[in-house]
Amino acid sequence: MRTDTLIRALAADTQPAPRPARLLVAGGPVALGLALIGLWLVLGPRDDLVASLGVPQSALRFVLSAALALIGLRMVLTLARPEGRGLVRLWPLAAVGMAAAGLVAWAWLVTPPDARQMALTGKTIQTCLVTIPILSILPVAVILTALRRGATTAPALAGFAAGLCGSAAAAVIYALHCTEDSPLFYVTWYGLAMLGVTAVATLVGARLLRW
Amino acid sequence: MDDWGKLLTRANAGDARAYEQFLRAIAPVLRGIVRSRGANLGEAGCEDVVQEILLAVHLKRHTWQQDAPVRPWLYAITRYKIADAFRARGQRVHLPLEDFVEDLPADAGPCPTEAADMARMIGMLDARAAEIVTMIGLKGASAAETGQALSMSEGAVRVALHRALKTLAILCERHVK
Numbered sequence: 001m002r003t004d005t006l007i008r009a010l011a012a013d014t015q016p017a018p019r020p021a022r023l024l025v026a027g028g029p030v031a032l033g034l035a036l037i038g039l040w041l042v043l044g045p046r047d048d049l050v051a052s053l054g055v056p057q058s059a060l061r062f063v064l065s066a067a068l069a070l071i072g073l074r075m076v077l078t079l080a081r082p083e084g085r086g087l088v089r090l091w092p093l094a095a096v097g098m099a100a101a102g103l104v105a106w107a108w109l110v111t112p113p114d115a116r117q118m119a120l121t122g123k124t125i126q127t128c129l130v131t132i133p134i135l136s137i138l139p140v141a142v143i144l145t146a147l148r149r150g151a152t153t154a155p156a157l158a159g160f161a162a163g164l165c166g167s168a169a170a171a172v173i174y175a176l177h178c179t180e181d182s183p184l185f186y187v188t189w190y191g192l193a194m195l196g197v198t199a200v201a202t203l204v205g206a207r208l209l210r211w
Numbered sequence: 212m213d214d215w216g217k218l219l220t221r222a223n224a225g226d227a228r229a230y231e232q233f234l235r236a237i238a239p240v241l242r243g244i245v246r247s248r249g250a251n252l253g254e255a256g257c258e259d260v261v262q263e264i265l266l267a268v269h270l271k272r273h274t275w276q277q278d279a280p281v282r283p284w285l286y287a288i289t290r291y292k293i294a295d296a297f298r299a300r301g302q303r304v305h306l307p308l309e310d311f312v313e314d315l316p317a318d319a320g321p322c323p324t325e326a327a328d329m330a331r332m333i334g335m336l337d338a339r340a341a342e343i344v345t346m347i348g349l350k351g352a353s354a355a356e357t358g359q360a361l362s363m364s365e366g367a368v369r370v371a372l373h374r375a376l377k378t379l380a381i382l383c384e385r386h387v388k
Contacts, residue, residue: 001330001348003238006262009348010269011231015373017273081274082287151271153291211267211384 020080020150024143031138035173039135043127043177058181060103065171065190067096072165076143079158080150088157093164100187107183119182125189132167132174132193140166140201144208152209159205163198170197215281223272234265237285241265244289249297258326260296263383266329267292270380295384332382340375343368 039045052058071092078084111119143162152158171190180186212220215236222230241264245257252260267288275284333341342361346352352360358368 001262001326001333003258003262003265003326005345005348006265006329007231007234007238007348008351009344009372010234010265010376011227012347012354013269013369013372013376014225014227014230015369016225017270019273081276081279081284082271082291083279083283085287086283151267151274151288153287211271211380 018149020146021077023146023149024076027142027146028139031142032169032173034138035135035170036176039131039173039177043131045176046179049176052179052181055181057103057107057183060183061175061178061186061190062172064096064100064103064187065168065175068093068168068194069165069172071096072161072163072168075161076147076158076165079152079154079161080147082151082153084152085154085157088154088161100183100191103183104187111182111184116184119184120188122180122182122185122189124178124180128174128178128180128189129193129196131177132170132190133197135170135173136163136167136197139169140197142166144201144205147205147209148211151211155209156202156206158209160198160202162205163201164194166201167194167197213281215285216277219272219275219281220277223275223277234268237268238265241289244286245293248293252297252300255326256300259328260293262326262329263296264289264292266376266380266383270377328383329379332379335382336375336378340371340378343371344375344379347372 046052053062074092075088078088081087107119108116140162143166144159147158147162171194174190175186178186180189215233218229218233218236222233238261242257242261245252245260245264249257249260268285271288275281333344336344339361343357346357346360347354354368354372355365357363358365361368363371
């Protein structure tokens with residue numbers, strides 16, 4: 001086949017293709033809304049939610065998770081473009097990671113030695129490790145679908161960004177229910193749940209986001 | 212905005228003529244890049260890769276942002292597709308080492324005539340889709356004319372053409388694996 005022939009066939013195909021961001025704008029809020037409704041109906045928000053937001057070490061759960069979600073979203077939007085691979089920056093992620101590590105170190109120091117074990121294990125490890133991944137499913141699926149419409153040249157990294165963004169958003173939602181206020185607990189277990197989701201999304205992305 | 216940017220902007224707004232102009236403008240540049248990297252593939256082999264890149268550019272043309280320069284976008288797609296295509300051919304055709312040594316660098320030369328892979332993959336489409344791609348591409352028929360010949364509506368032809376091109380890209384992708 002001559003290249004000329006192909007070019008003529010391509011030029012005749014004028015079907016408009018949707019931009020990847022559009023699906024994210026439309027589907028993202030829906031996925032988050034459903035996850036929020038699910039959490040609200042099944043587990044419910046914690047009773048002292050409003051009061052807990054006034055306690056810095058508790059409110060930081062939201063801040064750290066939301067920061068990771070926004071960093072992940074930015075990475076997703078960058079990596080959806082072919083040239084995004086060279087433009088994506090990892091240092092904001094490292095910065096939040098360092099902040100979280102610093103918070104854990106601080107909590108370790110201010111928690112009395114005999115209370116550390118309790119603060120770390122809390123009472124809800126299982127709920128946390130199950131709920132955050134479940135809440136992640138829809139957001140991560142929407143992001144991966146949007147990325148498929150894009151043209152990433154770094155499929156695994158894009159999958160990573162999708163997992164990070166989706167699971168961090170899920171952590172924000174889960175934090176509405178969770179009553180564990182020690183950074184020793186939430187940095188460790190939220191972090192582990194997000195890590196698991198992100199690892200799976202990276203593997204899925206490496207296969208699914210090729211084109 | 213440079214010439215390519217202007218053409219692609221109009222193309223993405225639905226201007227088929229600007230789009231064809233854009234594709235004709237980038238094809239020789241892509242050909243030069245592929246040949247400089249893959250001299251050992253031969254002229255027709257390089258053209259296969261060029262066609263794969265053009266198909267990828269086509270299906271991903273909406274990922275170009277109007278305020279961004281075209282070249283980094285285009286070259287990122289090109290690099291990605293070249294890596295894929297060369298990997299596929301490395302597995303498929305095992306070129307003996309001497310061939311690499313003896314091969315001369317590609318000279319710009321005239322536009323090559325035929326490439327084999329795309330025709331073969333069009334053969335793997337269902338008969339009607341293959342006919343639509345050939346009629347429009349080879350004979351330069353419009354969607355309306357093609358529709359008349361195949362007793363389909365013009366809209367149905369456009370949809371079928373779009374599907375056929377997407378399927379071709381999937382077939383290209385599959386032979387990578």
